[in-house]
Amino acid sequence: MNVNLLGNGTVQARELPAYIYKSLKAPLRWNRELNEEIIDKGIVKKEKVYHPMWTVKMLVIADRKPFPPRKKPNMAFVDAVSGYRGLFPNVPFVTQGEVSTSKVKEASITKQELLGKYVTDIQKKQINRNYVLKKPRYEIREAEIVYLPLWKVEVETSFFTKTFIINGNTGESEDLLMNLWNSNEWRL
Numbered sequence: 001m002n003v004n005l006l007g008n009g010t011v012q013a014r015e016l017p018a019y020i021y022k023s024l025k026a027p028l029r030w031n032r033e034l035n036e037e038i039i040d041k042g043i044v045k046k047e048k049v050y051h052p053m054w055t056v057k058m059l060v061i062a063d064r065k066p067f068p069p070r071k072k073p074n075m076a077f078v079d080a081v082s083g084y085r086g087l088f089p090n091v092p093f094v095t096q097g098e099v100s101t102s103k104v105k106e107a108s109i110t111k112q113e114l115l116g117k118y119v120t121d122i123q124k125k126q127i128n129r130n131y132v133l134k135k136p137r138y139e140i141r142e143a144e145i146v147y148l149p150l151w152k153v154e155v156e157t158s159f160f161t162k163t164f165i166i167n168g169n170t171g172e173s174e175d176l177l178m179n180l181w182n183s184n185e186w187r188l
Contacts, residue, residue, distance in 0.1 A: 001104060005097040006053060007169030009149040013046060016153055019166050023173035034159050042157035048168060050099055050147035051177070052080035052107040054114050055092075059139040060127060074127065078118045080107035080145060082180035083187040085122055094146055107145060114143060117188040150174060 011019065017040040021029065028034060056076045063069045075092075078085040109118065119140065128135050149168030155161070165174040180186060 001101045002096060002098055003050065003104065004144065004146040005050070005095050005099075006055075006092055006146045006148045008093060008095055009048075009097075009168040011149075011151065011166065011168050011171045013048075013151075015171065016043070016046060016151055016166060019171040019173075020153060020155060020164050022171075023164065023166070023175075024160075028159060031159065034157070038157055038159075039155060042155045043153060044156050045152075045154040047152050048103060049150050049152050050104045051150050052105055052145055053148050054078040054080050054107075054109065054111075054118075054143060055088075055094075055146050056114070056119055056122075056143045057141040058119070058123075059141060060136045061139065062131060062136040063134065076119065076122045078109065078114055078122075079177065079180065079186070080109045081105065082177070082183070082185075083109060083118065084177070084180050085118055085186065087122065087126055099147070104147060111143060111145075113188075115140065119143075121188060150177075 017036040020039050021034075021036045054077065056078070058074050058076065060072045060074050061069050062072070075088045076085065077088060123138055151164075151166040151168055153164045153166060155164065163178075165178045166172070167174050
C-alpha cells in the first residue's frame with residue numbers, strides 16, 4: 001500500500017531502548033540497576049504501525065479595509081482516531097512510502113466529518129482568538145490523510161511491564177495519544 005508518511009521515520013529499532021528509558025518516570029530512572037540494556041532484553045514485541053492523521057492546508061484571510069487583505073497560510077491536523085486537533089507550528093515533511101496494509105490503522109473520522117465539524121472547531125477556538133474585532137475568512141486548499149509512523153513496544157522487566165508508543169520521527173513518547181484512542185474526550 002502506497003501512503004503519505006508524516007516525517008521520514010528516522011527512529012530505528014535498535015534505538016528504542018534509549019527512547020523508552022528516556023520516557024520513564026523519574027523514580028524508575030533513579031534506580032541504578034535499571035538501564036537500557038535491561039530494557040532491551042525485556043522487549044517482548046516491537047512493531048512499527050502507521051497512525052492516520054488528517055492534515056488541512058488553509059488560507060486565513062483577514063480583511064483590513066482600506067488596505068488589501070492579509071493572507072496567512074496555516075496547517076491544521078486532526079487525529080483520525082481520537083479527534084485530537086491543533087495547528088502545526090511549521091509545515092511538516094511529508095513523504096511517499098510503501099507499507100504493509102496490516103500495519104496501517106483505519107481512520108474513524110471521515111473527510112466529511114473533518115470538514116464539517118473539526119476544521120470549524122479549530123478555526124473558532126484556535127485561530128479566531130488571535131483576531132479581536134473582525135474574524136477572518138478561510139479558504140481550505142487541501143485536506144489529506146497522512147500516516148504518522150509509531151513504534152509499539154511491549155516491555156516486560158522485573159521493574160515494570162508496559163506497552164510504549166514511541167514516535168517514529170522524534171523518539172518522543174506518545175502516551176497521550178495512546179490514552180486518547182480509548183477515550184471520546186476530543187470527539188465531536
